[in-house]
Amino acid sequence: SQTIHQWPATLVQPVGSPLSLECTVEGTSNPNLYWYRQAAGRGLQLLFYSVGIGQISSEVPQNLSASRPQDRQFILSSKKLLLSDSGFYLCAWSVSRLGPSRGGYTFGSGTRLTVV
Amino acid sequence: GESVGLHLPTLSVQEGDNSIINCAYSNSASDYFIWYKQESGKGPQFIIDIRSNMDKRQGQRVTVLLNKTVKHLSLQIAATQPGDSAVYFCAENDIAGGTSYGKLTFGQGTILTVHP
Structure with a gap:
């Protein structure tokens, strides 16, 4: 069965420090991968998605970047964190074409990032 | 569409009541819809x-209704239980169009609180 791992679960970082959040998927090949951010009490904001190794699409201009060095690994990074980068970060995967027999996204357990 | 900056609407019900959570979507080409449940501090679940x-x-205690004429989706939860307390998101995708790379568009989300 497919599983998705996301770490760390919580992170407190000072302003100006770098960031690296990692997400890995097991049990599937060539998944679509996604990074979402969620502010407290708010909806889901798509940050990046990837349809293959080295292929990254950015949805919103921001202080963050994403990379996909391996088929089932998705990394969210920043060189210098801002206070506004605080939030709940979610990684998700899906098959390339969604549908009733294939389902939608499977989300990781999330990383709570607090920038101080 | 995604309204990530808005506070989420809330719905409060008594245990045992039926709950109805509504969602309006904007893309008339959307042909696949999903409801997700997100418990506090966790990733959304299908x-x-x-x-x-x-x-x-x-499904089991849940029913989804789709009205394509008015682009409206609802989730009905029968005999709501305290464990149903969570944020509920609708999501849409145009799978027949095939150009969205499996990207789901999430609705705003609704906070459901079930009182014992």
Whole structure:
């Protein structure tokens, strides 16, 4: 069965420090991968998605970047964190074409990032 | 569409009541819809999905209704329990179009609180 791992679960970082959040998927090949951010009490904001190794699409201009060095690994990074980068970060995967027999996204357990 | 900056609407019900959570979507080409449940501090989890060739689909204690004429989706939860307290998101995708790379568009989300 497919599983998705996301770490760390919580992170407190000072302003100006770098960031690296990692997400890995097991049990599937060539998944679509996604990074979402969620502010407290708010909806889901798509940050990046990837349809293959080295292929990254950015949805919103921001202080963050994403990379996909391996088929089932998705990394969210920043060189210098801002206070506004605080939030709940979610990684998700899906098959390339969604549908009733294939389902939608499977989300990781999330990383709570607090920038101080 | 995604309204990530807005506070989420809330719905409060008593244990044992039926709950109805509503969602309006904007893309008339969307043909696949999913409801997700997100408990506090966790990633969203798949509840139920529906294809646009159906107007109703039932699961265990949950029913999704789709009205394509007015672009409206609802999730009905029967005999709501305290464990149903969570944020509920609808999501849509145009799978027949094939150009969205499996990207789901999430609705705003609704906070459901069930009182014992």
